[in-house]
Amino acid sequence: MTDHRIILLCVIPLVASLVSIALINRRAWSRLVGVLSFTMMLGLAFSLVLKITDAPEEQSVLVSQMGGWTAPFGISIIFDSLSGLLICAAAAVGLGAYIHSFSILDPRTERRYYHPLMQMLMFGVNLSFMTGDLFNLFVAFEIMLMASYALLVIGTSLKQLRQAYKYILLNVLASTIFLMGAGMVYGMFGTLNIADLARIIAEIEADPTRQLPAGFNALAVMFLLVFGLKGAFFPLWFWLPDTYYTIPISIAGLFGGLLTKVGVYTVARLFPLIFSSNGDMMTNSAGQWVGGTSSVIMIILAVAAAFTMFLAVLGAVSQHNVRKILAVHVISQVGYMVFGIAVMSGHALAGCAFYMVQHMVVKCALFLCCGVMEKHAGTDDLDSLGGLLKRDWPLAVLFFIAAMSLVGLPPLSGFFGKMVIIREGFAEDLWILGVIGLVTGALTLLSMLKIWSYGYWNPDKAPTVSQPQAVKSSCRSAYAGIVMLVGFALFLGFGAEAVYKVANRAGEQLENPKTYITAVLGEGAYEQVDVLIAARTVEPEEQVAESIAAPQVSTEETGPEDEQAASELPQDLAKRLIVENPPYTVSIPLGKHGSIIAEQAVSTQGALWPMPWITQTDTGWEVIEE
Amino acid sequence: MMSSPILRTANGIIFPLTLLFAFYMALKGHNFPGGGFIGGLIAAVALMLFRMSHGRDAMTRLMPIHPRVIVAAGLAIATLTGLFPMIYGPFFSVEQEAMPMLRSFAPYVNLGVGEPVHMPSALFFDLGVLLVVIGVSVGMIVRLGEEIAPDEEEVAQA
């Protein structure tokens, strides 16, 4: 269903960043613009999610084609349940971290384009959640990464600079591989639109006479490498703990909540849609099994999930430093999400979506708590912390709720996500992963209790760096940010049924891509796949031969209007349109996509783009020369 | 900084011509090779050459505003061009239909003199791109020049 409002989710932060560049020297105004932008994003995303949650299936995916160019050619912006959930969570996390940063960052740092960079980061994040095009995804990633590079070195201490090189070089390398992967996809399939790719691949899979091009599995692994690096999967997570250790804590909270999840989201979006061909469907014409992508990918994902969960949580247990514990925990929790994707059933993906949302909120809240703890003690080393329960009981309560949500104690939010994922793991014979997940949960509890007992329960041993009252009054906005995020976390826990309904829908849409493909490419785009699958299941030999012998351009694909339009065309033009715009002559085949262009040309006839040189007359179509 | 009389004199001719060529490329870009990005790069080359031949102070006099203003203005123009159809479509167009962002129009505008001019809305988008590219390149060259200059002095002293 078309809804052009969804692009506003990208436009709002863009405009806000421009306004805050103009207001660069006025701190209060910049902050106001930023808060307004985050609130508007949150409100809009929330209302759109409400709108699509109870909608019938054909209205549950909102699409906007940029510039009116139809799907495989233009840029599609797509808002479905998964994107909606994540954008809501991203806006909430952004708002919390942003408010928190008012009492953490010093004014000089804030003037160094902090406000515009935050908005640009949100622009990149929202665009990568919504884009329906592989190359556009690359661009969105780069926008997000450029903003994150700059935020990473904001304040420019030498330690930050040193870590920044590591982060930047790794990400540039990953982006380069991504770019080459996109080029390879284009070379193999001639399209970069995700829905179109999914359609083509599904058709090839369903058709016993065709097979996927050589190197397709390598391509899948290449993409997994890229997104694994961004999402910090095993063994590509070494960059994360050091990077998050040196930056201002509010920004660390935002990065910990958002950035890795963008990588995970991309895996959750692309792999069930594109790289999930079943092994048993992949037989060539001689009947030999040629190996499916999912058999390769599932093993890699499962191994990555197991090691990410377990090794990272061991790392967290061994750390003695609040920030490092939290940063390493980011990785360990990513393991659960990868677990959900590795199972690749609808419910597991739903659990993964729910877990991603709750993890973004809770992890960011924990980082923000850590910021206030640092203000109290002047350090985040557990040995010098202590007595925070007496000094600042509201912070202790907030931290405890967030920590227990992360561990996953019922009825807090982490429980539901983990429960669904682990249950699906046992159901799908990945019981080893399930067991590892449970053990990881116990170790998470251990490391969270470590922070709790050292930081909050132990007697106050260090000479107080600052008076509790002074810290409390200087950190008002920090508390506001934490309270907001913990409130969200509680809502995710106690309102889990409502949220899980949306997540469940997201899982269904990921498992069965028909809704997505139809919404992007238009009615009938998936019919060929259905026909082929039906032919396979009923009469393997005769039916397939028939459906292949029949010409596939036929009018049944293109709908009644095109049929009519095609009949009005002269015989010669019925097959192609020759578009002359001296000195170029372009001929466009009137097939599946060609007819779409022709239709568009008619609907925008006159002096409008595209193709003002084609007009429809009484007798048919006329190509005029400029 | 390097200051060669030959370069400075030659730049008196090269600079305006390069800017003119940049403008020509930017306008030509709708149907032919060229466009805002190319035009912006050519203009940036002209400005860099000016910076090299005349030095930092002359550059500041030539361009008294901070480059970030140019970037912001360019981005704002491009964004507004993109947003225009979303506002124009449902509220002001004849069909009252919702239009996606970045939908382009290609009207022939009568300027009162001569033939009507083909003026696609992409022109304004390209103008925004032009400004962004100029702003970014000039900002980069000015900033890096400022950063490097003190070091050079220190090296000279040593």
Place this chain on the structure above:
Amino acid sequence: MTMVLAICVAVTFAVSIYLMLGRELKGVAMGVFLLGHAANLSIIAMSGSPVQTDAQQQTAEHAGVHLTSVDSPEMKDPPILTNQYANEQPLAQMVDPLPQALILTAIVIGFGVMAFLLTLLVVTNRKARTIEVSDLAEEAREA
């Protein structure tokens, strides 16, 4: 032509990785820029192969276009403009425009990353008085 491109990509990648493994950040930055160029070259090499892949052929057939082999093996087949009329002069002269659009975008992004990295180098040099990786590590440990 494809072979030449492939060799170019390989050499560029090799040089860039050699530079990136060096001890000086200037060389690392140069390596990063070369990496981008190598990726762009590889897009030219990969997108639209002279021999149609199976998938492309099937897609084109699906779209109602019958593919014929191209006269010149160096011609790339633009998947947007399938080559049914490749023998007609104007189209036979055309190259697939999409990879070029991709590369242009990638170049612009690489330009931005390059500017950022150079600025970072200058700032690092000013703060640490060195851009050697090992010296930088020591400086950071002391600080």
